[in-house]
Amino acid sequence: MPTVTGSRLWSNYMKTEVSNIDGLLCEGCNLLLEAGKVHIRYMKSKFPAELLVCPGCGLIYVPEELAIGKMAEVERTLEDK
Amino acid sequence: MDKEYIGALEDKCIQDCPPGCQSLCPLHVDVRKMLEAIQKADFNLARSIYERSVAFPGILSRICDASCRSGCLRGDYGGAIDVPRLEEAAVLFGMKKARKFRILRKRSERVAVVGGGLCGMTAALTLYEKGYDVELFEKSSSLGGCVRSIVLDILTPDIIAEDVSVFDSTAVSIRLNSGRNASELENLIESYDAVLVAWGSGQATRELVADIDTFICRHSGLFAAGSLLRKNYSPSTSMSDGRRAAVSIDRYLQGVSLSAGRDGELPFESCLYTNTETIVPSSVTVPAEGGSFRRDEALTEACRCVLCECMECVSACKLLEHHGSYPKRYVRELSNSVNQFYGVRKTKHMLNGCTDCGLCAELCPNDLSMGELCTMGKRELVERGIMPPAVHDFPIQDMIYSNSEQCSIRIFPEGADSVYFPGCQMQALMPDLLEKSYESILQMSSGRTGLYLGCCGAPADWAGRIPLRDEIIESFRTWWSGCGKPRIIYACTSCRKILANAVDKESLISLWEIFDEKSSENILPATVGEQPRLAIADPCTSRYLPEVRSAARSLFKRQGCEIEELFYSGELTRCCGFGGLVSLTEPEVGRLMVEARINESNEDYGLYCVMCQDNFASEGKSTRHILEVLYGASAHRKPPGSRISYSERQENRRRARESVRRRWASNHALPADDAWENTRLLISEEVAARVEERMILYRDIQRAVFEAELSGRRILNPETEHLIASNKPGVVTYWVEYSLEGEAVRIHNAYSHRLEVME
Numbered sequence: 001m002p003t004v005t006g007s008r009l010w011s012n013y014m015k016t017e018v019s020n021i022d023g024l025l026c027e028g029c030n031l032l033l034e035a036g037k038v039h040i041r042y043m044k045s046k047f048p049a050e051l052l053v054c055p056g057c058g059l060i061y062v063p064e065e066l067a068i069g070k071m072a073e074v075e076r077t078l079e080d081k
Numbered sequence: 082m083d084k085e086y087i088g089a090l091e092d093k094c095i096q097d098c099p100p101g102c103q104s105l106c107p108l109h110v111d112v113r114k115m116l117e118a119i120q121k122a123d124f125n126l127a128r129s130i131y132e133r134s135v136a137f138p139g140i141l142s143r144i145c146d147a148s149c150r151s152g153c154l155r156g157d158y159g160g161a162i163d164v165p166r167l168e169e170a171a172v173l174f175g176m177k178k179a180r181k182f183r184i185l186r187k188r189s190e191r192v193a194v195v196g197g198g199l200c201g202m203t204a205a206l207t208l209y210e211k212g213y214d215v216e217l218f219e220k221s222s223s224l225g226g227c228v229r230s231i232v233l234d235i236l237t238p239d240i241i242a243e244d245v246s247v248f249d250s251t252a253v254s255i256r257l258n259s260g261r262n263a264s265e266l267e268n269l270i271e272s273y274d275a276v277l278v279a280w281g282s283g284q285a286t287r288e289l290v291a292d293i294d295t296f297i298c299r300h301s302g303l304f305a306a307g308s309l310l311r312k313n314y315s316p317s318t319s320m321s322d323g324r325r326a327a328v329s330i331d332r333y334l335q336g337v338s339l340s341a342g343r344d345g346e347l348p349f350e351s352c353l354y355t356n357t358e359t360i361v362p363s364s365v366t367v368p369a370e371g372g373s374f375r376r377d378e379a380l381t382e383a384c385r386c387v388l389c390e391c392m393e394c395v396s397a398c399k400l401l402e403h404h405g406s407y408p409k410r411y412v413r414e415l416s417n418s419v420n421q422f423y424g425v426r427k428t429k430h431m432l433n434g435c436t437d438c439g440l441c442a443e444l445c446p447n448d449l450s451m452g453e454l455c456t457m458g459k460r461e462l463v464e465r466g467i468m469p470p471a472v473h474d475f476p477i478q479d480m481i482y483s484n485s486e487q488c489s490i491r492i493f494p495e496g497a498d499s500v501y502f503p504g505c506q507m508q509a510l511m512p513d514l515l516e517k518s519y520e521s522i523l524q525m526s527s528g529r530t531g532l533y534l535g536c537c538g539a540p541a542d543w544a545g546r547i548p549l550r551d552e553i554i555e556s557f558r559t560w561w562s563g564c565g566k567p568r569i570i571y572a573c574t575s576c577r578k579i580l581a582n583a584v585d586k587e588s589l590i591s592l593w594e595i596f597d598e599k600s601s602e603n604i605l606p607a608t609v610g611e612q613p614r615l616a617i618a619d620p621c622t623s624r625y626l627p628e629v630r631s632a633a634r635s636l637f638k639r640q641g642c643e644i645e646e647l648f649y650s651g652e653l654t655r656c657c658g659f660g661g662l663v664s665l666t667e668p669e670v671g672r673l674m675v676e677a678r679i680n681e682s683n684e685d686y687g688l689y690c691v692m693c694q695d696n697f698a699s700e701g702k703s704t705r706h707i708l709e710v711l712y713g714a715s716a717h718r719k720p721p722g723s724r725i726s727y728s729e730r731q732e733n734r735r736r737a738r739e740s741v742r743r744r745w746a747s748n749h750a751l752p753a754d755d756a757w758e759n760t761r762l763l764i765s766e767e768v769a770a771r772v773e774e775r776m777i778l779y780r781d782i783q784r785a786v787f788e789a790e791l792s793g794r795r796i797l798n799p800e801t802e803h804l805i806a807s808n809k810p811g812v813v814t815y816w817v818e819y820s821l822e823g824e825a826v827r828i829h830n831a832y833s834h835r836l837e838v839m840e
């Protein structure tokens with residue numbers, strides 16, 4: 001069985017989708033969230049990804065569509081490996 | 082997993098063993114498969130299955146001595162299947178296909194076969210297929226041997242000619258009118274690499290004394306087989322001899338052992354088990370005209386075949402059925418993948434789908450326990466970190482909460498000699514009846530019974546988290562020992578199974594036994610009104626507790642219920658799907674298990690396990706728990722088809738603990754609530770349903786909101802003016818969209834993920 005890497009599974013979730021969500025504000029810093037580099041880790045996999053992040057404190061945002069869509073899919077695949 | 086253990090386990094499953102008909106057939110015709118084809122009126126397939134083992138189908142089907150019949154299971158149920166007539170039907174109604182010979186490797190050696198009867202002809206064909214140069218010598222002017230002397234209307238020359246014509250498509254050279262005497266034999270031995278003498282009965286000579294298993298004679302390169310070695314004539318044995326002699330010659334010419342690894346060539350007793358309970362006797366079909374079956378007669382007779390097989394466990398267990406095979410295969414697959422991490426994906430689903438209910442072992446003629454194997458495999462995957470922790474996270478967190486200060490309490494009054502252990506599920510699902518049953522126990526024991534609210538650790542056991550389970554059991558054991566090892570009155574047989582690991586079994590007694598014993602004391606409520614007729618569904622963990630099963634029945638009867646037994650009951654009871662956390666981790670299989678169980682009878686079910694009740698009622702079954710029969714329905718009962726939400730269950734536990742504290746242990750301190758637990762939530766029904774489906778608890782939501790509010794780490798969506806908070810208390814990250822309404826928090830949405838996101 002070929003090893004499925006998280007990042008390959010992830011790659012469909014494009015930058016454009018991230019920056020589509022506009023105008024979210026980090027209340028603590030009073031700054032708009034911007035697309036930024038983050039890491040995603042699960043079981044024995046770790047891979048880079050891009051999500052909305054507060055440029056001040058690094059607070060990361062995961063939207064619902066992502067959590068119940070792509071993320072759930074990646075979880076299942078990694079768990080079934 | 083230990084190789085020897087796995088090997089022994091695999092050997093226990095005899096599903097692969099051929100049925101009696103096939104095992105006793107000298108040619109091992111796959112009779113069952115052939116008859117299955119006829120049952121479907123597929124005579125073409127039946128014929129080709131027959132021809133796989135029989136080189137001269139037209140001849141043999143007419144004259145076979147049919148030793149299969151003495152092994153036929155039908156024998157005791159109206160008479161053995163008339164297999165030879167069905168074989169004849171397969172030949173008559175199935176299409177003839179030209180036989181294709183696939184010669185894998187051409188060999189240089191030359192072999193002479195002397196004698197053109199069934200034995201010699203079969204040997205010649207077999208050797209030809211193995212790649213040898215074969216010459217077949219027949220002393221008369223045509224092939225067939227002694228079958229030619231058999232009554233004409235059974236075996237016409239046409240039939241023989243047709244079967245014998247198979248040689249036309251081979252390169253076997255046929256020498257008729259030769260191979261008559263011993264001197265010719267000498268010459269043959271000189272000029273061929275091997276010689277097989279396959280003469281008829283009564284033609285043995287001193288040179289032709291052969292080993293009865295390998296057919297080799299003293300003279301090197303000389304073999305003898307067939308009727309000349311046997312007392313009774315049996316056409317099927319002659320053909321089998323021919324084939325086996327050919328195998329010997331092949332081995333001789335290749336210089337390998339003639340005898341090694343040839344078990345199973347001869348007829349043998351089958352070790353297949355077939356359940357005969359449902360077989361209806363029927364008599365053997367007799368052909369209306371002449372000696373052969375018409376199509377419809379063949380169909381009728383074939384349909385008498387039971388299609389013998391075991392599958393006892395598979396037909397009872399939805400998990401084993403769901404995965405489409407049977408234990409012999411499963412054992413191999415599971416052990417391979419657990420040991421080599423190959424194909425773990427499928428394996429995880431198998432392991433997590435097993436409730437360890439023990440029914441398979443109970444049904445298996447050889448006590449093969451898939452439950453034991455699955456439990457072992459699951460523990461191993463957990464230990465090695467291959468089982469994703471998220472799979473069992475929800476029930477484990479739930480268990481931890483059950484045992485927290487908020488939900489758990491341990492009461493032991495002065496002078497008490499017993500403690501009541503109702504179990505965390507009763508506390509969650511029928512807390513009012515928990516208190517009522519405790520009241521009755523107190524009355525029966527003049528106040529000398531304590532109470533332990535908490536979880537026994539079964540979820541940890543089911544999740545394969547053994548250290549965690551042992552920690553919980555140990556905590557209970559220490560307390561129990563400190564109380565002077567009082568008798569433990571359990572309500573849930575799953576708790577009993579777990580507790581039996583920690584305390585001596587004599588200390589454990591079921592609540593139903595206590596109630597039944599004291600039923601004459603007028604402490605238990607009397608029956609009110611008419612009681613329903615109930616089919617009793619025993620919980621799977623009562624399998625080895627006959628005293629509990631009978632006490633429960635006796636209580637139902639005492640309350641005036643008429644009771645009925647299910648097919649799967651007593652020692653053969655089936656799991657509701659909650660065991661092993663299957664309903665939570667493999668919901669598809671869990672649902673199949675519930676469905677199978679509730680469809681066993683149309684009657685309402687009488688239950689004495691809270692989890693069975695929860696599983697069946699939420700799928701729409703009308704049920705009565707024994708405590709409901711005693712005290713009336715719980716106030717927490719939902720209408721059939723709906724379930725008590727997970728958050729409600731936790732809330733029930735917390736409240737039950739507080740109520741018990743107030744009533745019986747006011748000296749115990751109030752639990753120190755975490756500050757966030759007081760966060761007041763406003764949730765619409767729609768959001769509540771969504772959150773429940775996503776298995777997010779109100780407590781998770783409270784904590785996320787509380788911490789965001791406290792730390793100020795929250796996101797604002799200016800468009801909706803909703804705030805967004807997240808929190809990761811364990812394996813799972815929770816997200817909550819909310820807004821503040823005065824002192825309360827309005828929840829708009831919540832979701833979760835298991836991937837960990839970090840900078």
Ligand code: SF4
Nearest residue numbers: 102153154386387389
């Ligand atoms: S009932 Fe059918 S499968 Fe079973 S032994 Fe008889 S012929 Fe074979």
Ligand code: SF4
Nearest residue numbers: 094095391394408445
């Ligand atoms: S009961 Fe199941 S495991 Fe046992 S022999 Fe039959 S098929 Fe195999």
Ligand code: SF4
Nearest residue numbers: 398436438439441452
């Ligand atoms: S669920 Fe029960 S019957 Fe099925 S494999 Fe597991 S222990 Fe055996």
Ligand SMILES: [Zn+2]
Nearest residue numbers: 026029054057
């Ligand atoms: Zn910030």
